[in-house]
Amino acid sequence: MTETPSDPIFAELRPHLVRLAYRMLGSVADAEDIVQNAWMRWLGTDPASVREPAAFLRTIVTRLCLNELKSARRRRESYVGSWLPEPIFDPEDGDAVDDITLPLMLALERLSPLERAAFLLHDVFGMDFDDVSSTIGREAAACRKLASRARAHVAEARPRFAVGKEQGLKLATAFFTASRAGDMASLRALLSEDVIVYADGGGKVPTSLRPHIGLAAVMLLHEQLARVFCAQPSQLIHYAVIDGLPGFVTVEGGDVVQTTALHIEQEKVVAIYCTRNPDKLQHIIGAMPR
Known part of the structure; x- marks a missing residue:
């Protein structure tokens, strides 16, 4: 089952949710499954009772991803050869929603799931730490520390000389x-x-x-x-x-x-x-x- 035009709220948010899930997991298929799961949960919710649908769905997707990362890490420990994230193409108009590159995706693999979530939500998707706190279920001060540690780990992976x-x-x-x-x-x-x-x-x-x-x-x-x-x-x-x-x-x-x-x-x-x-x-x- 997929969302339909009769549900414009989820349809509008879906690309953002898929990109968030992909950045968390490094897998297109897993990201699609996570967002599908979020869609099923959205079906069981009264949209009128949700004050901020974007925050609500982002929280569902993030927490599902945190659970998925536990089993994903076990699978990667036994992976044959080098592991790379599934490739995705940037939008044709060049207006990408974030500046995450493949080397940075690999750097994210070295983070704990909570560090990865805090960094992506705050540094990449622009959420303030109060919203990050409510999304991952940690105090705002703890989220700042998580994002700070993650930032230090991934600093070397950011391009120093960006090419057009x-x-x-x-x-x-x-x-x-x-x-x-x-x-x-x-x-x-x-x-x-x-x-x-x-x-x-x-x-x-x-x-x-x-x-x-x-x-x-x-x-x-x-x-x-x-x-x-x-x-x-x-x-x-x-x-x-x-x-x-x-x-x-x-x-x-x-x-x-x-x-x-x-x-x-x-x-x-x-x-x-x-x-x-x-x-x-x-x-x-x-x-x-x-």
Whole structure:
């Protein structure tokens, strides 16, 4: 069951609730399930008795996410290889509702569930600490401390040299062209000395189980991949901004959908995030032309 046009309150708030749940969980599917659960609870509520529907539904979603994080953390402890959040595309008009990028999402994984909630609600979604307090069930002073600790943990993950969307996608185009053509000289010129490659296959498709760290290791990886691309060329679906980073969507080896997101600083690629786990790409695969 999904909300209908006859319920304009929930329909209007739904995109915000999904984004909140996704930022809490790093999973599109889990976020959708959480919001669906919130919808069912909303059906059992008299809207006229709710003074602030947005705050009411945000509280439901946040508390459901806090419960879900307990089991999600257990699942990630046994995850095969590198874990990356499910990729989402930024709005086409570029007017994203927050500045959370993929590296920051990974930094959030190191926080406690309450730290994550306090940081997101206050620093990202702009709630004051009294509202955060009522949402997560902690005193306002405790929420300030939670957000402060979280802020310190994620500070390093925020981009120090933000790249514009147009320039970012230009560099993503150059990276795709060089890597798929086996142009190692051009590729090397795009990479920083301490570049890292993360690949998430979840044990479902072939991929490296550990990150490749440093320019030499990453160049060796792409020299090997160039032979694969020569035998089975990548099919480029489109370029996109993926979780705040420039990148692209491809089909590799004839049937493996992959998103590649590039963390760029000072015109150099400092990290490459490849998501190949089909369980994390169903929302993308379902939208692709047949």
